[in-house]
Amino acid sequence: MLVNNNTQAVSTVQQIKRPDMDPANAAASALYSGALQAAQQSVTVPAAQKELDKATDRIDEAFAKTRVQLQTSASASDVPATGATSGARADFTDYMSKTPAERIREQLLKEQGLTEADVQNMSQEKQDAISKQVAERLKQQQEQQVAAKTAEPQAQSVKETLAAI
Known part of the structure; x- marks a missing residue:
């Protein structure tokens, strides 16, 4: 009953x-x-679901705080920087403004422990040898980039095939 x-x-x-x-x-x-x-x-919401909702709320709150902090730091970075950050920024800007050949030349000279002044004081044959090394590295870099681009479609087709399976 x-x-x-x-x-x-x-x-x-x-x-x-x-x-x-x-x-x-x-x-x-x-x-x-x-x-x-x-x-x-x-029928009530289980305790686990309530805890999950609380955790989701905390995550959303953390993301919101991070976003606000990033926005405030981005607006603060619009003001010219001072001290070490301005030096790092200037170095980065200088590096990025160089051509790939200039970057390779700088790296090669650094590996050999030379400066531009040392190169200027060298004989013409040694300067030409350094220029040839720079040209070879530049050519290798370009070949690697071309190989990466041609291999990319093949990798994409493999991914598509695997996704279809």
Whole structure:
């Protein structure tokens, strides 16, 4: 025998009874509505879901704080920098303004422990040898870039094939 001590459910069950129903349908309707209401009341968000929602809220809050900090630091960086950061920025700007050949030449001279002044004091044959080394490295770099670009479509087709599987 089912006993429902919940007075709210009982009152709802009683409201659903209609005088035009036969007793069997009325009893079935009362049981169904009582069970339905009990099921609706017992369905709550599990504690794990609540904790997950809290964690998601904390993550969203952290991202928002980081975004605000980045925006404020970006607006602060629009102002000319001073000290070490301006030196680093100037070095970076100088490096990026150089052509690939100039970058390679600088790297080659650094590897050999030479400066531009040392190169200027060398004989013409040694200067030409350094220029040839720079040209060879530049050619190798360009070949590597071309090889990477031609290999990229092949890698893409492999990825597509694997994705299709």
